[in-house]
Amino acid sequence: xxxxKLNEALPCHVGIIMDGNGRWAxxxxxTRTGGHTEGLKTARRIVETASNRGIRYLTLFVFSTENWKRxxxxxxxxxxxxxxHLVRELDFYRKNNLRIxxxxxxxxxxxxxxxxxxxxxxxxxxxxxxxxxxxxxxxGRDAIIRAARRFLLQPLNNSCAEAASALNExxxxxxxxxxxxxxxxxxxxxxxxxxxxxxLLWEAAYAEYFITDKFWPDFSTEDFDAALAAYAARExxxxxxxxxxxxxx
Ligand code: FPP
Numbered sequence: 420x421x422x423x424k425l426n427e428a429l430p431c432h433v434g435i436i437m438d439g440n441g442r443w444a445x446x447x448x449x450t451r452t453g454g455h456t457e458g459l460k461t462a463r464r465i466v467e468t469a470s471n472r473g474i475r476y477l478t479l480f481v482f483s484t485e486n487w488k489r490x491x492x493x494x495x496x497x498x499x500x501x502x503x504h505l506v507r508e509l510d511f512y513r514k515n516n517l518r519i520x521x522x523x524x525x526x527x528x529x530x531x532x533x534x535x536x537x538x539x540x541x542x543x544x545x546x547x548x549x550x551x552x553x554x555x556x557x558x559g560r561d562a563i564i565r566a567a568r569r570f571l572l573q574p575l576n577n578s579c580a581e582a583a584s585a586l587n588e589x590x591x592x593x594x595x596x597x598x599x600x601x602x603x604x605x606x607x608x609x610x611x612x613x614x615x616x617x618x619l620l621w622e623a624a625y626a627e628y629f630i631t632d633k634f635w636p637d638f639s640t641e642d643f644d645a646a647l648a649a650y651a652a653r654e655x656x657x658x659x660x661x662x663x664x665x666x667x668x
Contacts, residue, residue, distance in 0.1 A: 439610025439634030559620030
């Protein structure tokens with residue numbers, strides 16, 4: 420996919436796996452929901468920071484297709500935080516010219532959450548500042564399967580053989596949730612785990628990873644800047660053997 424990037428040292432699209440709310444809370448002897456409340460404050464702060472730094476797209480991993488396995492109380496609480504954020508912070512998005520989008524399977528979400536997402540999306544659709552993509556009921560494998568289904572359901576695919584020969588990387592990319600959004604350049608993961616956790620599996624093929632031990636509620640503007648600095652120092656080759664440049668596609 421094409422990059423909109425003007426400055427090669429700055430990632431155009433940053434994805435964040437906001438991990439460690441539960442551990443942050445446990446360390447303080449408070450409930451996991453208390454950790455998520457702090458996590459939401461961090462998310463709000465980092466959205467502002469990323470926009471101020473000139474990031475064009477920010478994907479936040481809010482709730483995965485696997486997170487439904489958690490206790491109902493925690494799931495309901497996270498969903499209520501999402502709703503609260505979309506209602507209370509809409510003015511902040513408007514004032515800062517930020518566009519809200521969603522990735523994930525909407526069909527698995529409660530109608531009231533879908534309604535808030537739809538309203539926020541519609542309200543901010545013409546803003547040309549940073550795009551904030553909320554990954555909610557999102558799984559990387561699920562996203563690929565949904566894209567493959569969209570491809571197969573196109574009317575031009577008359578036979579399995581025709582569909583099979585027409586399927587290629589560009590076609591699958593075109594059928595992802597937000598095909599106009601460029602692939603992530605940088606993925607930040609907090610709380611020290613070295614795994615992808617099913618986040619942007621298709622799109623992150625050549626993303627740079629930055630992993631910090633900080634729990635998400637403790638992740639600061641300085642930490643975000645440290646991730647950007649680490650990214651700027653990376654040599655991206657995209658499979659070639661000569662330097663192509665930091666952030667260049
Ligand atoms: C991981 O911590 C975090 C989550 C499951 C998502 C919660 C995210 C938020 C509350 C921020 C929402 C942001 C927006 C913009 C709506 P964890 O519970 O997996 O932590 P642990 O691994 O330490 O248990």
